[in-house]
Amino acid sequence: MCYKIIVLVSVILRLQLPLIIKKYMKEAAKSTKMPAKQGPVVVNRWAYGLFVLVSVYFFVKGDLGSAVSNFGIALVFDPFDQSVTSSKRPMYQRIWMIVHLLALFIAFGFLISGK
Numbered sequence: 001m002c003y004k005i006i007v008l009v010s011v012i013l014r015l016q017l018p019l020i021i022k023k024y025m026k027e028a029a030k031s032t033k034m035p036a037k038q039g040p041v042v043v044n045r046w047a048y049g050l051f052v053l054v055s056v057y058f059f060v061k062g063d064l065g066s067a068v069s070n071f072g073i074a075l076v077f078d079p080f081d082q083s084v085t086s087s088k089r090p091m092y093q094r095i096w097m098i099v100h101l102l103a104l105f106i107a108f109g110f111l112i113s114g115k
Helices: 002-030 038-061 064-074 091-113
Strands: none
Touching: 038 064, 064 091
């Protein structure tokens, strides 16, 4: 049952995310508290976190293929400000993304090797 719920949430997010971003951007543009460019950063952080949690869930359940694919999809949603180029980002942000990518490659290697 939990597996079906996780898959349903994942599919809904993949289909509805552009609509959610547009709605959030309109609300953010109307608000004076938050500049409009911060909208995608907040949405990306939530999506990144959700896909990482889904990948952890699949890893715990023993489905390494789904765990690796969701962990890779999480990289699409850069949780940091995308208007800043990679070379100008703080060191901890660069290290975070490199470690995530290395963990993905290692997990993909285990998946391919069948261990």
